[in-house]
Amino acid sequence: MEFDSTRPIYLQIIDVIKKQIIRGELKPGDKVLSQRDFAEKIRVNPNTVQRAYKEMESMSILETIRGQGTFICNRPEMLKEIKAEMANEILTTFISDMRSLGFETDEIRDIVNSSLKGE
Amino acid sequence: MIEFKNVTKTYGSIKALDGFTTKIEDGKIVGLLGPNGTGKSTSLKIAAGLSKPDFGSVEINGAEPSKETKAQVAFLPEIDHLYPWMTIRRCADFISAFYADWDWDKYKELVEFLGLNPSTVIGKISKGMRAKAKLLFTFSRNAPIVLLDEPLSGIDVLVREKIIQTIVRDYGKGGQTIVISTHEISEIEPLIEYVIFLEDGKIKLEGNVEDLRFKYKRSLVDIMKEVYGR
Amino acid sequence: MNTNKGRMFARLYLKDLQDIKMESAIFMVSIAIWNLFLYLKYLSNWPYELSLGFSAIAFGIAAFIPFVESFKLLWDEWKHNTVYLIMSLPVSGTMVLLSKLAVIVTQYMALSLFSTACFLLLAYATPAWEAGWSFIRSVITDQSLPIKFAMLFYASSVVGIMYTAALAFLSSVVGKLARKHSGLASFGTFLIAGYVCSKASDLISRGLEKLGVTGLYYNHPYVLRDATISGFPTAPMLSLLIVGAAVFILAVRVYESAVEL
Numbered sequence: 001m002e003f004d005s006t007r008p009i010y011l012q013i014i015d016v017i018k019k020q021i022i023r024g025e026l027k028p029g030d031k032v033l034s035q036r037d038f039a040e041k042i043r044v045n046p047n048t049v050q051r052a053y054k055e056m057e058s059m060s061i062l063e064t065i066r067g068q069g070t071f072i073c074n075r076p077e078m079l080k081e082i083k084a085e086m087a088n089e090i091l092t093t094f095i096s097d098m099r100s101l102g103f104e105t106d107e108i109r110d111i112v113n114s115s116l117k118g119e
Numbered sequence: 120m121i122e123f124k125n126v127t128k129t130y131g132s133i134k135a136l137d138g139f140t141t142k143i144e145d146g147k148i149v150g151l152l153g154p155n156g157t158g159k160s161t162s163l164k165i166a167a168g169l170s171k172p173d174f175g176s177v178e179i180n181g182a183e184p185s186k187e188t189k190a191q192v193a194f195l196p197e198i199d200h201l202y203p204w205m206t207i208r209r210c211a212d213f214i215s216a217f218y219a220d221w222d223w224d225k226y227k228e229l230v231e232f233l234g235l236n237p238s239t240v241i242g243k244i245s246k247g248m249r250a251k252a253k254l255l256f257t258f259s260r261n262a263p264i265v266l267l268d269e270p271l272s273g274i275d276v277l278v279r280e281k282i283i284q285t286i287v288r289d290y291g292k293g294g295q296t297i298v299i300s301t302h303e304i305s306e307i308e309p310l311i312e313y314v315i316f317l318e319d320g321k322i323k324l325e326g327n328v329e330d331l332r333f334k335y336k337r338s339l340v341d342i343m344k345e346v347y348g349r
Numbered sequence: 350m351n352t353n354k355g356r357m358f359a360r361l362y363l364k365d366l367q368d369i370k371m372e373s374a375i376f377m378v379s380i381a382i383w384n385l386f387l388y389l390k391y392l393s394n395w396p397y398e399l400s401l402g403f404s405a406i407a408f409g410i411a412a413f414i415p416f417v418e419s420f421k422l423l424w425d426e427w428k429h430n431t432v433y434l435i436m437s438l439p440v441s442g443t444m445v446l447l448s449k450l451a452v453i454v455t456q457y458m459a460l461s462l463f464s465t466a467c468f469l470l471l472a473y474a475t476p477a478w479e480a481g482w483s484f485i486r487s488v489i490t491d492q493s494l495p496i497k498f499a500m501l502f503y504a505s506s507v508v509g510i511m512y513t514a515a516l517a518f519l520s521s522v523v524g525k526l527a528r529k530h531s532g533l534a535s536f537g538t539f540l541i542a543g544y545v546c547s548k549a550s551d552l553i554s555r556g557l558e559k560l561g562v563t564g565l566y567y568n569h570p571y572v573l574r575d576a577t578i579s580g581f582p583t584a585p586m587l588s589l590l591i592v593g594a595a596v597f598i599l600a601v602r603v604y605e606s607a608v609e610l
Contacts, residue, residue: 006337008329009309036291043283044309045148046291048329131528169436170609190439200433204368216360217438219352 009044013052017061018082021072028074032062035070120145121166121264121296125175128161128320135161137320138175143298143313145263148290150311150328151300152343158320159300160197163266166298167194179264190218193262195253197269203242207235207252211259218260226259232288233281247278254282258289265289265297271306279306286310308339316346323347357440361448366455368425369418373456376414377463380407384467388474397475404471407464415457415510419517420535422449427525433610442605446518446597453514454507461506505586512593516542519600522608546592553588562587 003012020026032038035053039046053070056062061078064070098108121143128136136158143149151159164170165177168184179188201210207230215221230237233251241252250270257265267286271279283306290297299307314331316323323346324331328339335342384407387400426432435445472478485495519542524535562584582590 003309006332006341008332010329036288039291040284040288042309043280043287045312046287047147047312048309051329164610167437169433171606186439186441189437192437194433194437196430196433198430198433200430202364202368202431202434203429213360213364214434216356217352217440 009048010052010055013049014056017056018086021079021082022086026072028072028078030072032070032072120180122178123162126162126165126172126177127174128165128170128172134320139320139322141315141322141325143296145296147312148297148299148310150307150314151298151317152304152314153302153317154347155302157317159317160268163194163268163298163300167192167266191262192264192266193257193260194266195257195268195270197272199249201241201252204240206238206240208237210241210256214256220261222259222261226255229255229258229285233285247274250274250278250282254285258285263295265295267297267299269301270299271301271303283307283310304340304343314339316343318347358444358448361445362451365422365449365452369452369456372414372418373459376410376460380464380467383407384471388471391475397477400475401468401472401477404468407467408461411460411464412457412506412510414460415453416513416517418456419453419514420521422452423518423521436610442601446601446604449518450511450514450597454511457507457510501581504582508586508589508593512589515593515597515600516546519596519603522600522603525608542596546596550588550592553591554584557584557587
């Protein structure tokens with residue numbers, strides 16, 4: 001796994017898992033690697049992985065069942081939530097970037113509309 | 120915990136360490152970073168009891184380096200330090216006699232994981248294989264403190280990955296304190312939790328890696344470039 | 350894994366023994382061939398005294414090889430960087446150097462006993478055996494003297510080897526303190542320490558004699574007939590042992606507190 005080392009790695013791990021859920025590579029109820037195995041696989045400090053797992057548990061993306069392992073939460077609304085959240089993140093960055101280039105709200109809207117039409 | 124208290128060490132006219140002071144907490148993977156010749160190796164050698172400070176002191180769990188602390192420390196020097204005429208197995212027999220924390224099950228598992236053959240003679244294998252052999256003997260122990268001096272230098276990418284994997288794997292099992300000195304940061308960046316940047320034997324910057332990344336919004340490699348102004 | 354000092358010592362000892370076994374084996378084979386050659390020479394009409402004389406050269410070599418080895422054992426640790434491994438081990442400097450001393454003594458005993466066996470075999474195969482015995486028997490009154498004398502001589506030679514090994518250890522570790530020219534520093538240390546030690550052991554030996562420890566090997570050095578061994582150990586041997594031990598302890602101190610990597 002390649003990391004963008006300008007951001008905390010635990011956040012990037014969370015993003016990777018989220019993306020896998022959105023793409024359907026991980027489905028609700030699927031078992032994920034243990035923290036140790038995952039850390040070994042991606043060659044990251046196990047404490048960083050632990051932090052990422054903990055965050056995801058508090059976000060109700062992962063749940064750990066004692067003696068069985070860690071699973072993707074079986075919540076039907078989760079996919080929608082994650083999608084919305086990630087879309088929000090992308091938009092926030094996008095908008096602030098556009099504003100830093102000096103675009104006004106209407107201009108941004110127009111640009112988005114025209115490039116959507118051109119797709 | 121490893122505590123460096125105002126450690127100064129000179130070799131001839133070169134100051135390898137100059138008032139080096141830091142605390143390395145238990146259970147962390149710590150990176151000791153900086154260009155060559157900034158005192159990284161010297162500090163590890165002092166902690167391992169192979170060298171002595173001119174001024175100041177080093178304490179390992181409150182005790183100065185001695186026979187007793189050496190039993191707690193697994194030191195991997197940058198240099199090839201194994202008997203070239205020994206086979207890997209014979210070397211394991213030799214080293215195992217000295218450490219109560221030697222673990223034969225771990226040894227067997229690691230031999231397989233690293234793809235080593237116990238009957239090969241150490242002097243006759245490639246540099247990459249020797250690096251793996253050194254790692255094998257370091258991690259066949261369950262030493263609470265592991266000091267790795269440039270474990271990746273001069274080693275090809277595939278072996279590097281295996282070595283990093285071995286470190287993660289072992290750390291995940293026991294939660295030891297692992298100190299890694301290196302001048303090649305990018306590969307071990309995801310591995311280290313706490314970083315100490317050294318320059319001319321002094322601390323230039325130290326801190327929790329994720330915090331530093333958050334603060335500087337850039338990678339350790341770039342932080343290092345900024346720190347050293349080059 | 351259980352660890353104990355005996356096991357650690359054994360590992361260190363066996364490791365160095367393993368390291369020098371090649372040289373020792375080569376020496377033994379050469380000595381055997383040499384003696385065989387001398388025997389064949391005797392058969393082709395060499396005087397047996399000449400053959401035996403040449404055979405005795407092996408005694409000198411049997412002492413010289415462990416002497417060289419006592420330098421090499423330490424120097425090799427630096428040469429192969431294995432000193433990093435040795436110094437990381439949770440053992441005292443005493444144990445490290447004592448195991449090497451034990452290896453040197455082992456090698457000396459193996460080589461000297463082998464040379465002696467070859468020498469005696471050669472003597473036995475020639476008229477020297479008979480001639481020698483009858484001569485010795487004719488001049489001495491105490492028939493057990495040759496054995497006693499041989500044992501005393503042998504014990505003294507072992508002490509001598511230990512003493513030179515201690516000197517070699519001291520000069521090696523002192524040499525390693527020098528950043529440059531450590532070979533030269535070792536050599537210088539060896540000469541100076543050797544000189545000081547021989548003076549010291551002379552002094553101690555004389556002192557011991559005054560205290561009543563026997564000095565010479567036998568009572569009447571010029572009258573073999575009445576010779577008896579007047580005590581064990583002798584003063585020179587004891588003084589060499591004392592000085593050797595002091596040098597050894599000094600070498601350990603230097604190794605433990607001054608040698609750095």
